[in-house]
Amino acid sequence: MSAIYGRDMAIVRERSGVDLSVEPARAAWRAEVRSWLAANVPSAPLPSLDTADGFAAHREWERRLAEAGLAVVTWPSEYGGRGVDLIDWLIFEEEYWASGAPARVSQNGIFLLAPTMFEFGTEAQKQRFLPPMARADEVWAQGWSEPGAGSDLAALRSRADRVDGGWRVNGQKTWSSRAAFADWLFGLFRTDPESSRHRGLTYLLMPLSAEGVTVRPIRQLDGEPGFAEVFFDDVFVPDEHVLGGVGDGWKVAMSTTTSERGLTLRSPGRFMAAADRLLALRAESGSTSYDADVAQAWMDADAYRLYVLDTALQALYGKPIGAESSANKLFWSEMDVRIHETALGLLGERATVDSSWLDGYEFSLAGPIYAGTNEVQRNVIAERVLGLPRA
Amino acid sequence: MSAIYGRDMAIVRERSGVDLSVEPARAAWRAEVRSWLAANVPSAPLPSLDTADGFAAHREWERRLAEAGLAVVTWPSEYGGRGVDLIDWLIFEEEYWASGAPARVSQNGIFLLAPTMFEFGTEAQKQRFLPPMARADEVWAQGWSEPGAGSDLAALRSRADRVDGGWRVNGQKTWSSRAAFADWLFGLFRTDPESSRHRGLTYLLMPLSAEGVTVRPIRQLDGEPGFAEVFFDDVFVPDEHVLGGVGDGWKVAMSTTTSERGLTLRSPGRFMAAADRLLALRAESGSTSYDADVAQAWMDADAYRLYVLDTALQALYGKPIGAESSANKLFWSEMDVRIHETALGLLGERATVDSSWLDGYEFSLAGPIYAGTNEVQRNVIAERVLGLPRA
Amino acid sequence: MRLRPDPDALEFAASVRELLDRSCDAEALRAAWDSADGRVPGLWKRLAEMGVTGLTVGESFGGSGMDLTDALPVLVASGRAAMPEPLVETLAAAQLLERAGGGAAASWLPRVVEGSAVLALGPGPTGVVSGAEHADLLLLADDAGGVFALERDAVRVTPLPSVDTGVRPATVEWSASEAVARLDGVDGLAVFDWAVVAVAAQLVGLAEAMLDMAVGYAKTREQFGVAIGAFQAVKHQLADAYVATSFARPVVNRAAWSVAQDLPSRSRDASHAKHAASVAAGRVARTALQVHGGIGYTFEHDLHMWLKRTWTLSALWGNPQWHKERVTSSVIQGATPRVP
């Protein structure tokens, strides 16, 4: 494991293959998380975080988490975290989602940007950006895709031209999640105008309030502005807001894509909680028609938990996480759709009436598309794991 | 409809969309077929047609069918048929498979070669080859694939060189079904040595007893020699055994691939009978564990029947059958595997003990592979029906 | 068995399709989507003028008296257009009225034909009534199988907040004592099956439309330097979607005939049709969204209106599992459960 979680390999002495959640320290951690959540999770669901009100409410929730030291538990304490390892993170996630706690409006920042910043950021950047990210004082939008660069991300064309003390950015991003209400944006931009594909890209950070930035919210499937188009018109980005090396953007962005992020993008706790809710829905419905599907959902969530736990234990032992993240993404994204399809089946003729299951179904349908379409993930497995030839 | 079934379009006056099986003439036909089968189908199953004994027994059965005028019911009577239309053929097939009658050892000839011969053969060829084919005096093997030309059939290299009065054939075919025991072979050979891919191929007929032909049986999945490698060493094929034009072999072979053959390769009657046997197996087993799968099998077989019937009715009205045959092949081949998987499930721990279901399962696994792999069929649909670009 | 409609019926459907292309295009749908009642202003009137609201109403009431087989292409066209009008509800309820005969039929059916009355019937297997909010007259079954006709003012309709503004289920509170008529001696199940097949036809139309959209997008959207339709992964998903749709269609056509002729297999065939059409349309919906990628996931792209109609029609009038169980009972146990 890299040092991004602030742990020295030397202190990770746990025996490979042992689920440490039954060890006293793990059990105490679980109890602490559970009891805080029990006392603090809002009794009524917050409004959708893709609405202005909901965004504010979720930001407020993040602040409460941060005050309790539970916003970014894997981070070192100096940046607002608790320095726990991946196993404790999995425990945290199990408890978090089982408690019915709100979705994480800070997700882009804390799970996508932060690992990259720990690996490639300067100390000044870490000190500048991480604490407000942990407190949700600054919520981050991501800026990967462009109209012509979706699954083929390397086709991106938004450019950053060298100017005195920084870069001048022009172009457009789209499907930029959270951008409708977020404060800052991270993304990839073409800094070498002569370059093509994966070369000549640079990872930049910028406030969405910067001059020249225009955000046009896009209503997603459920009608809420979950993402946005972001237009850049001569936006100035100073050198200190370059993350990693100039021209190294692809490597910087991808290093975390294929490492811990593969594990942390969707934690098992989410699906275990969903499978449990599905069991409850089945019990309420009194129907046995979906028993095979309900049991399959439970088995899938359990298999996912075991797979991630096994991968995390290997990671604790220093085995790099590679294409596991592609297998992971295929599995959870397809499982998530099936879980929700089963729930909608149980809801019968009321399947399309507003409900958290319907919201979840709509959200699940994005799973096979975003963060690298499942078609791209299958290519990755075929080519990088199985060694099949590129077309 | 072409004239190959010996019917003039003018006499096909039936109203589109009407299942004529309830009309008196159809009902009488069904009754005739049913009663003959009831009186003649062997009470015990014949040995596998891929064994020497079984081949002989199946040939004998074909002769009895032929004597009753039921071997090749769609052919004109002058060649041994009854001149019935596709609808009556579907009725025949329903009755045939429902009766538990033996597999058709003549299938290659009567369903693959004969339609081609009706369309492209000379009158002399038809008179020479069709009657003994109908009586199974001459059973045909097919010679399409080669070691280097499977799903990519156009890569075939077996060549026929021009000699006085005919062609001298050298090369090798493989996966040649029935070749272990058959009498004649039809296939494609490269007659223009300068040609490549689909050009310069010619459709040839030859006896497997010809000098220079060596047949090496290949045991298929079930251990029986269901197909063979066939080696050609300066085999002479006279001009009168060329079917269609020299160099036109691809067109000749494919015209029937994408026409009636798409319907006749696997008739709905087979799957309706299989679904009924599955219902009987379920009843015997007393298990309800597979009810959803059994019902799905029944629905699939029913859907297949309706699809083929609809296509046949359109064909009677002169609408050419095109890519329907690819959709057809995908559907029946996947359905066949599912039907047999369900049966093996019902058999529980005895699934792999010799049974007609196990034999059927092994055979079903070939379905997605032969006669154009399902991957090739999906390409055909995508490109020729949906108009998607070739890669 | 007839698997295809008459040429005349096909010709009529073509003219309906032209009307919908004109008056119920994506722009009209988007406007409907943002409106209070979710409908396309004036469309119902135009449908009535063309004879669509009287399509399957008897000639003695001014309708065309088509059977379900001949009416099917119009229903497919309405699905294809994602038309947000209570057509199936009205036509199915009209069937019920006509079979019951008497004063209710005489007073309401001519209004249905002329487009001045919208009907609804229910509840479905899980207690909701599709399109109740639009109905002037509701035909409602009680637990004992009695069917009652109630005017709008006599019932309390609560439309449920649904993902699809065009076809919304509702709960209806009512009392038999408020009924304007009791429809005795009608086979409610036969009419339910009629509606089930009509909705199955709409699902086939939805599948066709979404497949067309996905194929069109795959031909034009470029990634990795080529149209994405050149990738086998895209091709094969679309080919499978095509196969699923192709094999659902004749099942729906057959069910229309079984319903029209009231064959003994009517309920089984209707359920088979709804199941096959829902599964096919569901598969095409998933594929269409996946092929469109992020673009398809937006409210701004038209696809979502077809997706949501697919989910809604798949769930209403008995969802796929409900229908599969009805087929299973019929095929395996030789019994078909009755529905209201």
Added chain:
Amino acid sequence: MRLRPDPDALEFAASVRELLDRSCDAEALRAAWDSADGRVPGLWKRLAEMGVTGLTVGESFGGSGMDLTDALPVLVASGRAAMPEPLVETLAAAQLLERAGGGAAASWLPRVVEGSAVLALGPGPTGVVSGAEHADLLLLADDAGGVFALERDAVRVTPLPSVDTGVRPATVEWSASEAVARLDGVDGLAVFDWAVVAVAAQLVGLAEAMLDMAVGYAKTREQFGVAIGAFQAVKHQLADAYVATSFARPVVNRAAWSVAQDLPSRSRDASHAKHAASVAAGRVARTALQVHGGIGYTFEHDLHMWLKRTWTLSALWGNPQWHKERVTSSVIQGATPRVP
């Protein structure tokens, strides 16, 4: 919970795998396939010498006393090699003997360890005994749950003609009165679960081997001018097969721990493992055959031996549906049915 075995156990499994690579290669398998008893001559003896037949037998009987978690990689290796030896049957029955203790354990377990005795136990959920024809001692349960040890001569074994000569189910006629011992007070279900997880591990090994074969073939077989592995249709099938195998493996590993620790979730976890491994191996088998095409469909290519072992092990010791229902009962109804 331990999800992985000790390093020592992994090292031992590596040496077993080397032995199998040498002594149980495809040539040896083909010879076994054509032989009367379906086994590889001398292999059992070599496995005993290496300590495999005593792998999970207690040290007091001369075995290594490994728990199932540590034994798992050897079982995976045996599946990977499609090894046609009654290893699971013998080791599982030895578990039963050892738990019962007494004279039967004392006299038979040392012989198991030294390789001079083969065991079997049963019957499974549908009345057959795997590998009965090879057994010197059979442990048989009656309907009342009593378990009896019978020597080969005291029973009548009828091997069933099976597609896989290496692992054949049999029916066994026997009478408790002929038993050399009655094994009282043992939890037969615990040993059944032990065998179920052991077989699940073999299925994981089979899946790994078939995936390797298919990937290897896809890299070398050319059609349309390129290796077929360059086609997305082939790539994506193989990627899905890889994912299925990857997610079955930890489920099997967890079940080994549950069995080893006799956790309350033992039966549920064992069934989950057998289900997941069977489904994964079945999927890989289908994919491997499809990728190999006609070549794979021949008896001359090695693949068929792996396919048939997969079908057989998937069916024996409770087929996937049987196990899924056991999980369903446990998860939904909170009850786990007992098995013999």
